[in-house]
Amino acid sequence: MLLASLDFADIEELQVAGRWDAAGEMLAEGAKALQVAGADLLLICTNTMHKVAEEVKAAIDIPVLHLADATAQAVTREGLNMVGLLSTAFTMEQDFYRDPLAGHGLDVLIPPA
Numbered sequence: 001m002l003l004a005s006l007d008f009a010d011i012e013e014l015q016v017a018g019r020w021d022a023a024g025e026m027l028a029e030g031a032k033a034l035q036v037a038g039a040d041l042l043l044i045c046t047n048t049m050h051k052v053a054e055e056v057k058a059a060i061d062i063p064v065l066h067l068a069d070a071t072a073q074a075v076t077r078e079g080l081n082m083v084g085l086l087s088t089a090f091t092m093e094q095d096f097y098r099d100p101l102a103g104h105g106l107d108v109l110i111p112p113a
Contacts, residue, residue: 002034002037002038002039004030004031004033004034006026006027006030010026011023011026011049014026015048015090020051020052021055023049023051023052024052024055024056025055027044027049027052027055027056028052028055028056028058028059028060029059031056031059031060031064032059032060035060035061035062039062040062041062041063041064041065042056042060042062042063042064042065043064043065043067044056044064044067047067047068047087047088047091047097048087048088048090048091048097050066050067050068050091050096050097051090051091051094051096051097053066053096066100067097068097068100068101069100069104071083071101072100072101072103072104072106073104075104075106076104076105076106080106081105081106081107082106082107082108082109083101083106083107083108083109084109084110084111085097085098085101085108085109085110086110086111092110092111093110098110
């Protein structure tokens with residue numbers, strides 16, 4: 001297992017500023033380094049940064065496992081069809097994480113503001 005750890009303070013600053021392109025570039029650079037080091041698969045270990053998953057995928061030649069897909073598979077395997085999503089406001093209010101869950105036939109509930 002290989003791990004690239006990024007300084008969350010830098011990422012958070014970009015998130016708050018709405019500079020998702022720059023955050024995506026940071027993650028893509030980390031992904032490229034992991035690929036060069038021999039990784040066969042990439043996992044972004046934070047729900048919110050899946051907002052830039054497509055940019056990361058485009059930067060590398062190895063598969064990227066989307067946490068929403070893995071979550072949906074586990075939920076449906078248990079025979080469930082509804083999930084409650086508790087995460088950052090970015091993840092709950094935008095569709096980059098909810099849509100993949102719904103794409104697996106799940107109803108996605110988020111708490112009211």
